Amino acid sequence: MSGTLKTGVIGLGFFGSRHARIYADHPAAELVAVCDSDQARAAAVAGETGAQGFDDLHALLALPELEAVSICLPDRLHEEAALAAAAAGKAILLEKPLAHDAATARRIVEAVEKSGVRFMVGHILRFDPRYVQTFYAAAPERLGTPIHIRAKRSGIRATAQRLGASSSILFYMGVHDIDAMQWIARSRISRVYAQKVELLGTGNEDALYAVVNFENGAIGNIDYSWAWPDGLMNGFRSTLEIVGTKSAAYLDCTDQGLYVVEDEGTSGGDTHLWPEINGRIAGDLADELGHFVQATLSGKPYVQHYREALDAIPVLDALAQSAQTGVPAEVVR
Amino acid sequence: MSGTLKTGVIGLGFFGSRHARIYADHPAAELVAVCDSDQARAAAVAGETGAQGFDDLHALLALPELEAVSICLPDRLHEEAALAAAAAGKAILLEKPLAHDAATARRIVEAVEKSGVRFMVGHILRFDPRYVQTFYAAAPERLGTPIHIRAKRSGIRATAQRLGASSSILFYMGVHDIDAMQWIARSRISRVYAQKVELLGTGNEDALYAVVNFENGAIGNIDYSWAWPDGLMNGFRSTLEIVGTKSAAYLDCTDQGLYVVEDEGTSGGDTHLWPEINGRIAGDLADELGHFVQATLSGKPYVQHYREALDAIPVLDALAQSAQTGVPAEVVR
Amino acid sequence: MSGTLKTGVIGLGFFGSRHARIYADHPAAELVAVCDSDQARAAAVAGETGAQGFDDLHALLALPELEAVSICLPDRLHEEAALAAAAAGKAILLEKPLAHDAATARRIVEAVEKSGVRFMVGHILRFDPRYVQTFYAAAPERLGTPIHIRAKRSGIRATAQRLGASSSILFYMGVHDIDAMQWIARSRISRVYAQKVELLGTGNEDALYAVVNFENGAIGNIDYSWAWPDGLMNGFRSTLEIVGTKSAAYLDCTDQGLYVVEDEGTSGGDTHLWPEINGRIAGDLADELGHFVQATLSGKPYVQHYREALDAIPVLDALAQSAQTGVPAEVVR
C-alpha cells in the first residue's frame, strides 16, 4: 500500500474530536483540516493536531487537496454536510445514524451515488471483535436458520440530558443494534411493535422496548434505555444473542475485564471502544477509521455497503411510529 | 415452634421427587405418603423415603393423619388434584403455574377459599436471594417510580422436547417471570404484545418475545426461549432488571460461580436452585418448602398470597392470545 | 426426626447475633439463652429472640435444660468457653478458627474428647454450594491426582481495622481456605513459605502470600488480603481452583449475580453467605446451623469431623512462622 489519505473532520464534539486525533496518528492518513461551528473548539483541535481550523464546513470542503472527510455532526445536520461533501468530491465517513429519518437517508444516498464519491457509514460494531465474531458464529452453516435474536443497549441518563433534542434514543443508540441485528441475522426487519416511556423529563424518551419480525421468519427483541443512573459500571451495557436451529451465540459487553477499587466503590473502564492507551486512541473506533483510510486509498470495498446502513433507518421510523400509535407498524422500504 | 407437619406429595416427576426428599429431611415435616400414576415410581420414592406409596391421589388424600400436600402434577391436572385436596381439608403447596389458564385458576382459588384450607403456590423465585434482594432494592423509597423492567429466561431445547404438550413455554417458564415482574414492580401488567416462533418442531413454541405495559405506567420486556442448544452452560440463564426514577437494580443468574474444566469443554453447575450437597437438597427449593412447613404449622401468612400468584395467569392468557392474533391484547382480570 | 434442640449462644458480635436469630427461627431448635460480656447487647438480643440473657458464660452453661451452644467469641477466648461447655456436657458449635494456635487447639480437642460431648467447628465453606460442588468435582475418579490448588480471599481494610489485635489475617480469613484446600485436595499441607506486608497501620498484617506443599505432591498457592479499599464490590472476593491429572474445577465468588445501580456507583449484595430474605437469615450460615441442630438431635456424624478442623491450625502456625523468619517452615502436627 502506498500514499496517504488527506482527511478532514466536520464537527468536533465527542466523536469528531476522536476522529481528528485518530487521523492525526494514523500512518496512512494526513489530517488536513477540522471544522466546528464553535470557532474556539475548532482552533483548539487544530492546534493539537496541526490541522487547519475552520468554522464553516464549506470552507473546509473547498480545500482542493482534501480527499476525505468524517462528518460527526448532530443527526439533523447530516444531510447538508453529506451533500456538500459529495458535491465537493470528497470520500465520506458519516458517523451513524445515516440520517434522522428514512426520507433524508434516501436523499443522502441518492446524492452520494450521483456524485460517485466513496461513502461509508460509521457503524462501529462492524469493527468490534465481539460483534464480528458473533456474526461469524451466526453463519448459516454453523447456526442453521435463525430463530430469535435479541439486542440490548443501556446507557446513562446523563447522555439523554446532554443530547436533549439533538438526537433520540432510537437514532443515537438504536441504530447500532438495528444494523447489528439485520447484519447478524442475515435478514431484514419487516414489522415492529414498540412501547416507550418518559418519566425522567430529559426531553427524550427514557426507554423503548420492541418486538420485531424478520423477513426470514425469526423474531427479534429490542431493549433500549438511557434511563440508567449515572453510576452504572462503565457507563453502558450492551448484549446481543442469536439462537438458530443448529447452534447459538451471544455476546455480553458488561464485563470489560477491568476494575478500579476505591474507598467509594468499584468502577470499570473502556477496554474495547476507544480506550486511550500509549498516547493514542486504540480499539474499535481506531480500527473503523483505519479501515476507512486503507479501503479508500486502495479502492477496495468497505466492510459494510452503505445500502446496509440505509436498511436500518426505515426500521427506526417504524419503531417511532409504533411507539407513537401503540399498534404494530410495517417497515416501509 | 412445635410439632411436625405430616406431608404428602402428589406427582413424582422432576419436582415431586425433590419435594419428597426435602420433606423427608426437614426437621419439622414428616413425609407420610407419596403418589404417582406410575406405580413403580411411587414405590421407588416410597422406598427411599419411608413414606407410603400410592398410585391414586384420592387414596393418598384419604389418609386422615395427612395435613398437607405438595401437588407436582402436569399443569392440566392441577385442578382435579387441588380441588380434591381442598375437599379433604389438606394444606396445599401447588407447584407453579397455578393452572393452565385463568378460568381454571379462578376455579381453583374459589374452591380453596370455600374449603378454608391453607394454600400456597410454589413460586421459587420468591425464595431466591437474587430476586428477593432485587425486590428489596426496588422498594419505592429506594427505586423511585419504576420506568422499565425486563425479564429473560432461556432454557434448552431438551426441556421443550421432554415436556411436549404437557406444558408450554408460557406456563412452564413464563409464569416465573410474570410473577416476578409484577411483584418487583409493585404493579400489574395491563396490556401485552407478543410474537412467537416455532422452527424446531418440538411440539412447543421455541421462543416468545413480548412488550407489556404496567398499570403504573412502566413498560416491560419479556424474553422466553427454550430453543437454546443443550450445551448451554448450566442449562439455563435468567436475568431481570428494573430501572426507576431514583435508582436501578439487576440480577444475572448466568454465572453460578462454579466451573468444571475437562478436555471436552467447560461446564458449570447449579449453586442456587436445588443443589444437592452434604446428602440433602439445599437452596431455593428447600427454603420454599421449609417456609411452607413452618408457616403452615405456625399459622402465619405465606410470603406470597395466592391471589398474587393468580394475578400472573391472565397475563399468560393475554400473551398467548396476542402471539396468536398478532395484535396487542388487554389483560382481562 | 423428633424433638427440638435447646440451644444457647455465647458471644453476640457479628456472628453470634446471627447464630441467635437462626436458632430462634429454626423449627428444630429452641433458643434458650444468649450471653455477652456487654450486658446491654445480651439484653437486646434476648429481647428480640425471647431467650434469657446473660453476661457470664458460666451462668448460661449452668442452665440444666440447655443442650447445645454456639461459641462465637474472639479467637483467644475459645479455649475457656469450649472447656467450660464441654465440662457442662453441652454439644458445641465453635465458630472458626478452632483456636488461635495449634497447642490451644489440641487442648480443646482433648478436653472435648474427654468429656464426650458432640463437637463441631463452624467452617461455613463446608456448606457453600460452590465449595461443596468443587469438592465433588475433585473426587479422585473425576479429577485424577491433584497437581496444584490455589485459594484466594480478599477483604476490605475496614475489617482489619475493626478486628485489631483480636484476630489476625491468618486465623480470621486464612483458616477458611486452609481447611478448604486440604479438604478438596484430599491431602494435608506439609511445608509452607509465606511473606507478609504491613503498610496500612491497622495493627494487623495487610496481606500474606504463600506457596505450600501437600503430602500428596501437589503444590498450593495462597493469597490473603484485607488491604482492599472499602469500596470493593460485595466487600469481599474469594476464589479456589484445583487442577488434576484428569480434569479441573474452579469457583469464583466475585459475581454474586446482584447489582444495584445508583448515581454514585454500582454495588452488589450477598446472595450466598447469610442473606436476609423473607424475614430470616438464609444461605450457608443457616444451613450450617441447621446441620448442627439436626445431626446433634439425630446422633449422626457432622459433615466435618473436628479432627479435620484441627488439621488446619498447625498450617496457620507454620505460615505465621515462615512469614516471620523469611524461610520455609515445616508443618508440625
Next chain:
Amino acid sequence: MSGTLKTGVIGLGFFGSRHARIYADHPAAELVAVCDSDQARAAAVAGETGAQGFDDLHALLALPELEAVSICLPDRLHEEAALAAAAAGKAILLEKPLAHDAATARRIVEAVEKSGVRFMVGHILRFDPRYVQTFYAAAPERLGTPIHIRAKRSGIRATAQRLGASSSILFYMGVHDIDAMQWIARSRISRVYAQKVELLGTGNEDALYAVVNFENGAIGNIDYSWAWPDGLMNGFRSTLEIVGTKSAAYLDCTDQGLYVVEDEGTSGGDTHLWPEINGRIAGDLADELGHFVQATLSGKPYVQHYREALDAIPVLDALAQSAQTGVPAEVVR
C-alpha cells in the same frame, strides 16, 4: 508521518506467521521477506503475502533494502538471530522472552547497543487495554504505595505438549507477568521463592507457584500453569491485581464477552489478543506491531525500553533456581 518500513519476519510458527500477515496489511509497512528453516512453510507464507521466502536468516538479512525484522524463533535461537540482525543494521522486534537466560539476554543487549540499531521486545501486554489501564490506575498519585500485586496465567496442557523442550513455563508464559508486575508496581523483584510440579509428563513443568518481594517493599504472588485440561474456555485465563495504600485495581481476562453455544457445550473466543476480523488480524498484537513500525519510522522511543524487558529475565532465572533448590533465591542483576 511518511514513508514505509521494509520489514522481514524470521521464524514462521504461530507468532511469526501472524507477524507476517500484520506487516503485509499495515499501511506503513512493506513485508519484503520471510524466513523459516522449514522451506515449505517459508514458501507458503511468501506466497500468501507476496514477500520473498528464505530458509536461511542470513540470506534474508543480506537484503539491503530490508530495514527491520521480527524475530519469532524458539527461545534458544534468539541470540544468533538478534546478533546477526544487529550486525546487519536492521531494527529488531524480538518476540518475548528476550532470551532463555539472563546471561544470554545481556549479551543480546550489549550487541544491540554496540550496533546502534533500534530494538524492541514483543511484550504484548504493554498493548492490551486491560493491562495498560491497570498501569494507569496504579500511578502513585492514584494508588499510593503498592502493598501487594498478584498475577496469574493459566494455559492448557496441549501447549506444554506442543512446545516440549523448546521453551518452559517460565520463559513462555511467565515472562509476560514478570514484566507486567514490575511495570505496574513501578518496582523490581528482588527475591523469590518458587515451587514447581511435574505430573503430566509433558516434558515441562505443569505449574509453578511463587511468592516474591519487590524492592519497594511490596509482596507478589505468581501463579503459572499449563496443566489445565484442553477444554478450558478460551484456552487460557489471566488475571492481575494490585492493591496500594490509596486504591486498588484488578483485571480479569476470563470473560472475553463472547459465547458460542452448541449441543456439545459452550465455548468462547479471543476478542483481545489477535482476533481475526474483517479479513485482518486486529487486537493487541496488531497494535504492538503497528507501534513498532510507526516508532521506528518516526524515530520516537518505543513504549517499553528494552532494558525493562531485560529486567524480567534474571527474575525468571531466580524462580527456576528456587524451584530447583527449594529455598528462596535472590535476583542477581
